[in-house]
Amino acid sequence: MASRQKLSGIQKQVLALYRGFLRTARLKAPEERRRIESVVSAEFRDSARNVDRKNFVYIEYLLRRGRRQLEQLKNPDITGLATLEVNK
């Protein structure tokens, strides 16, 4: 990730989304919180590694998708999330 002084608008949005996930995870049970943090952390870092930072179209798609997932996670009836492993 770029150094702090040059945080672009899109980088700020990514960080804000990450923070949003962590804040929401705080509201869940401790075990689930840890799991959410682990999954979200892995996903964000994976994308950071694999996605070209100039690929704005794809990054914005990921942001939209992430925000939808976050909204679902905020639902108090949702107790956690899981990802499925795909054989790449």
Added chain:
Amino acid sequence: MAAAALRPAILRRIRLSPAPSLPLAAAASQPHALARWLARPMSSHDAHLSREEVVDRVLDVLKSHPKVDPSKVTPEAHFEKDLGLDSLDTVEVVMAIEEEFKLEIPDREADNIDSLPLAIEYVANHPMAG
């Protein structure tokens, strides 16, 4: 028969619900106000944390982060330049500081906290840090 027997018969059958006395009713109608008042911070002149305590606790938060090498943590350290953290790690660090001091830091301010001096300054100046 008549009136004399009637009166006790009636009285036996009347149920009166006790009317709450006025102060209780007022409190019952505003339970949250009461709870808030009970939980008010009872500040003395020394309600603020000492700078030394803030520094110690912020250092500890950093040292506890899984990606941080504790030996590199100093009050002057920069998260990315000195501790090798990326911006996602920095988000985690700032949130850990929130939890340590029972604060909620708004995004626009959190975005600027990228080093220990700034984190310490923020907490030390925050009236609600606990």
